[in-house]
Amino acid sequence: MTATEAVEVRTPAWRGGFGRLWSAAVVSRFGDALRTAALPLLAASLTDDPLLIASVTACGYLPWLLFGLLGGAVADRVDQRRAMWSVDLVRGALMAAFAAAVALGQASIALLLALAFTLTTLQTLFDNAATALLPSLVPRQALGSANARLMTGQQIAGGFLAAPLVPVLLLVGVAMPHAANALTYGVAALLIASLRAEPPERAPRKTGSTLRGEIAEGIRTLWRDRTLRGLCLATTLVNIGMGGVIATLVLHVTGWLDAGNSGYALTLTAYGVGSVVGGLLAKRLAERTGRIRAVFLAGAVQTGCLVALGTVRETWAAIVCLGVFGVMGMVWNVNQTTLTQERSPTEMLGRISAAFRTLALAGAPLGALLGGVAAAGWGLNTPALLAAGLFLLGAASLGPLIN
Structure with missing residues (x-):
């Protein structure tokens, strides 16, 4: 079957390994969202230096x-299951120690920087192992549905449940x-340790083989x-655009649209709701069009949303655009991962998924810098238009893959 053919989609069984992996991923994302929301507040209480506060996020x-x-x-x-639960035990111990330091008034900016850096370093192993483990837990035909359920559950837990709980x-x-x-x-860690997944069969490593x-x-x-290769190039381009939009969205909404903080909150909510809807639609769209066509369609629609975002000076238009943008973003992510x-x-899945993630995260800060320059030099709406151009290039790079 080629990448452009329609795909058979099956639903993964909740019993057994997938249900536990899903639960572990959702619970973990919920906790991460609590920390992500609370750390900047804690940093702001320890220093008023914007560079130091921003550095806490950068270390992530x-x-x-x-x-x-x-x-x-x-x-x-390594055994991916064992790597995942071991990493979570270490992260849990680090967070417990940090919570104790905060409760005792011993937190410092240096400690926050070290914690953020260490947790994300451990996450590089955890996330790549999780991507490589999933195919051993569900049938090949159910991978798309499994990824959609994982990402949707994580979006709900991190985007809707955790943030309102932080003030409480x-x-x-x-602490x-x-x-x-x-x-x-x-x-x-307990959920992952209880998995009974068979480690994937790997060819013996060559004598003298090195990590490099x-x-x-x-x-x-x-x-x-x-x-x-084409998908990786497209993903890198759109992530540069995303970095610019995310970095300047608050200025776009509160400044160019003059919608205030409430308008900004509504646009973020629309994006979150759209992402959940996209998770529900991703597998159906892939079943009808094929995965590459689904990703191409997502990029094309997102390009239109960004053009409208940068040209229509109405709050309601921004809310609609970001809602649809969120739908198509989840369609892209689910099908790209699948x-x-x-x-x-199988024996290279961790390395290949790591290359995607590394390029994506490298693109985001570059896009943020470009978005800031564009907003300062040509107006607060120009980052959206710059992103539209990058999304168009990303979608166009997928064109040759569609027969």
Whole structure:
């Protein structure tokens, strides 16, 4: 079956491995969202230096650029299930210790920076192992449905359930969001440890094989696959555009649209709701059109949304555009991840998925910088139009893959 043919979609069984992996992923994302919302507030209470506060967020991205490819190579070498629950136990212990430090008034900016960097470093192994583990838990025909359910559940937990809970937990105590995050890591570790997945069959490593050589082999394999190469290029382009939009959206809504904080909150909510709807639609669209066509369609529609966002000076238009943008974003993510799992050799899936993630996260800060320059030089609506051009290029790069 080629990448452009319609695909058979099956629904993964909740019993057994997939249900536990889904529960672990959702619980873990919930805890991560609690920490992500609480850490900047804690940083702001410790210093008024904007650079130091921003550095806490930056430390949550930097390890992907430094260790993302390494995490993928390690994930291909080890028992992925064991790696995941071991990482979560370590992360849980770190968060418990950090929560205790916060409760005792011993938190500092240096500690926040070290924590953010260490947790994300561990995440490079966890996320790549999780992507590589899923195909051993569900049938090949159910991968698309499984990815859609995973991403939708994580979006609901992180985008809708965790954020409103943070102020409530802070009323109980400043350390409570971090203690709750530690607990979620422990629960996720137990769920993953209970999996009974058979490790994938791997060919014996060549004598003298090194991690650097294995990383290079994974990148070469990705480059030789025409579909994965085109998809990787398209994903990199759209993530540069996304970085610019995300970095300047608050200025776009509150400044160019003059919609205030309430308008900004509504646009974010619309995007979140759209993402959930996209998770529900992704497998149906792929079943009718094929995965590459679904990704191409998502990019084309998102391009139109960005053009409208940058030209129509109405709050309601921004809300509608970002809602549809969220739908198509989830369609893209689900099918891109599934295509990677379907087309990658089992023994290289960790490395190939790591290359996608590393390029995506490298594109985001570059896009943020470009968006800031565009907004300062040509107007607050121009980052959306710049992103539209990048999305158009991304969608166009997929054209040759469609027969």
